[in-house]
Amino acid sequence: MKKSLGAATIILPVPVWVIxxxxxxxxxxxxxxxxAGVCCSDPPCVAVSLRAATYTHGNIKRRxxxxxxxxxxxxxxxxxxxxxxxxxxxxxxxxxxxxxxxSDLVDAPYVKEFPLILECKLLHTFEIGIHTQFVGEIADVKxxxxxxGEDGYPDIEKAQPIVYTPMARTYHGIGxxxxxxxxxxxxx
Amino acid sequence: MKKSLGAATIILPVPVWVIxxxxxxxxxxxxxxxxAGVCCSDPPCVAVSLRAATYTHGNIKRRxxxxxxxxxxxxxxxxxxxxxxxxxxxxxxxxxxxxxxxSDLVDAPYVKEFPLILECKLLHTFEIGIHTQFVGEIADVKxxxxxxGEDGYPDIEKAQPIVYTPMARTYHGIGxxxxxxxxxxxxx
Numbered sequence: 001m002k003k004s005l006g007a008a009t010i011i012l013p014v015p016v017w018v019i020x021x022x023x024x025x026x027x028x029x030x031x032x033x034x035x036a037g038v039c040c041s042d043p044p045c046v047a048v049s050l051r052a053a054t055y056t057h058g059n060i061k062r063r064x065x066x067x068x069x070x071x072x073x074x075x076x077x078x079x080x081x082x083x084x085x086x087x088x089x090x091x092x093x094x095x096x097x098x099x100x101x102x103s104d105l106v107d108a109p110y111v112k113e114f115p116l117i118l119e120c121k122l123l124h125t126f127e128i129g130i131h132t133q134f135v136g137e138i139a140d141v142k143x144x145x146x147x148x149g150e151d152g153y154p155d156i157e158k159a160q161p162i163v164y165t166p167m168a169r170t171y172h173g174i175g176x177x178x179x180x181x182x183x184x185x186x187x188x
Numbered sequence: 189m190k191k192s193l194g195a196a197t198i199i200l201p202v203p204v205w206v207i208x209x210x211x212x213x214x215x216x217x218x219x220x221x222x223x224a225g226v227c228c229s230d231p232p233c234v235a236v237s238l239r240a241a242t243y244t245h246g247n248i249k250r251r252x253x254x255x256x257x258x259x260x261x262x263x264x265x266x267x268x269x270x271x272x273x274x275x276x277x278x279x280x281x282x283x284x285x286x287x288x289x290x291s292d293l294v295d296a297p298y299v300k301e302f303p304l305i306l307e308c309k310l311l312h313t314f315e316i317g318i319h320t321q322f323v324g325e326i327a328d329v330k331x332x333x334x335x336x337g338e339d340g341y342p343d344i345e346k347a348q349p350i351v352y353t354p355m356a357r358t359y360h361g362i363g364x365x366x367x368x369x370x371x372x373x374x375x376x
Contacts, residue, residue: 002305002330005341009232010329011306012258012342012349013203013362014225037202037225038354039237040316044197047235047321049227070200076366080373096376117190118199126314128228128323133235135316141198142190153193153355154200161200163351163362166226167341169369174201174351175361178264182357185268188284 009035009166016162016171018082019048020067020100020109021059028100028109030069030092031056032083034164035131044138045123049131055087060134064122067103068136069111072147072160073173079162080171105139115147115159197223197354204350204359206270207236208255208288208297209247216288216297218257218280219244220271222352223319232326233311237319243275248322252310255291256324257299260335260348261361267350268359293327303332303347 014034021029035049046068050057060066071079078096085092093100100109103119110117120136127133149155156174163172178184202222209217223237234256238245248254259267266284273280281288288297291307298305308324315321337343344362351360366372 001333003333003336005329005331007232007326007328009226009229009234009326010304010331010342011203011205011226011234011256012304012344012347013201013351015199015201017199035226035228037227037235037237038197038199038223039225039235039321040223040319041197042318043316044195045316046197046199047225047227068199073366077372077375080367080369080371081376082373084370084373116198116200124314124316126312126323128231128233128312130230131228133227135314138195138197140195141193143193143198145189145191148191149356151356154198154353155356156200156351156353156358156360159200162366163201163344164369165342165344168337168339168343169371170344171366171369171372172344173363173366175363178261178350178359178361179268180357181268181352181359182272183268184265184359185270185272187265188269 012165013163016079016164018069018071018079018111019056020069021056022063022108023059028093029055029087030082030111032079039135045135047133047135049133051131060122063107065106065108066120066136067108067110068118069114070116070161071114073162076162076171115144116154117142201351204267204352206257206259206267206299207244208257209244210251210296211247216281217243217275218270218299220267227323233323235321235323237321239319248310251295253294253296254308254324255296255298256306257302258304258349259302261350264350264359303335304342305330
């Protein structure tokens with residue numbers, strides 16, 4: 001018997017992604033978002049939902065671009081900080097000591113120290129409710145060589161991304177390998 | 189120095205969610221999706237992107253509803269299977285032995301054996317590229333009591349959701365507790 005928890009955004013797992021933007025004066029900003037996901041394979045797109053009150057919201061509207069930097073476990077503290085304070089009154093890169101790198105493809109900065117980054121051009125803006133959903137077309141993905149597997153793609157055990165739990169507000173790392181996609185189910 | 193991996197949907201982590209729908213004749217179907225995420229807090233909404241070729245795509249268009257059932261690790265094989273075969277020519281519930289439960293709130297079934305489920309009414313349909321993004325308003329969230337923490341919300345260590353890695357096509361479990369959201373970053 002399942003217990004009703006009400007109409008709320010209670011779901012598992014959600015990602016911890018850091019959205020990089022420039023403000024009107026060119027100051028780099030970084031904001032952590034968990035209301036996000038891949039939304040199309042071709043063109044390759046990701047969707048990120050932000051409230052209009054956030055500094056990043058205005059930055060994306062103006063610059064038509066953003067990046068996603070995926071923090072590894074070791075940058076948990078910085079990733080959480082990026083979600084707590086506003087770029088309106090804080091230089092978050094200066095405060096954390098992390099390094100903004102200007103994308104050569106889109107008008108936005110990414111976080112140098114994070115192992116996996118996506119550079120996105122704003123493709124669609126959808127108003128859903130208190131959140132605006134920004135759909136970004138992925139212009140390029142870049143990764144540190146140290147996190148790539150033998151197949152040339154990011155290895156999740158090396159990249160060590162963080163998983164977030166809404167409501168309980170907990171962060172977890174990636175656990176044990178369970179199996180291969182489009183493979184383990186063939187036994188049925 | 190980061191290596192360019194090209195314009196592709198290479199990002200970590202992405203979820204493993206099973207989308208429940210009814211077809212035109214009322215046959216329950218389940219399909220696994222990873223191109224998905226929360227997209228609004230109020231109204232509470234999730235977005236799921238599907239190709240028009242999928243059986244689930246037509247079902248959602250017709251019934252204006254879907255569920256998300258979050259499989260725990262022990263149902264990895266079934267979750268992978270749900271993403272391999274099509275409901276057009278297969279009764280996936282019969283093949284796996286899992287139990288479809290008719291939602292009393294929306295016109296869609298969920299998977300009884302999975303610990304966390306969301307019942308969603310179709311709110312928006314956005315065409316992005318080869319994927320259609322379905323935005324569902326969450327009517328209710330239901331969870332097995334066994335996976336709830338002391339705060340009454342799902343405990344990710346108990347629910348044991350699965351994480352997927354695009355390209356490398358690997359499934360992983362949830363790892364160690366790293367810290368608390370809106371808390372660990374305050375040290376900066």
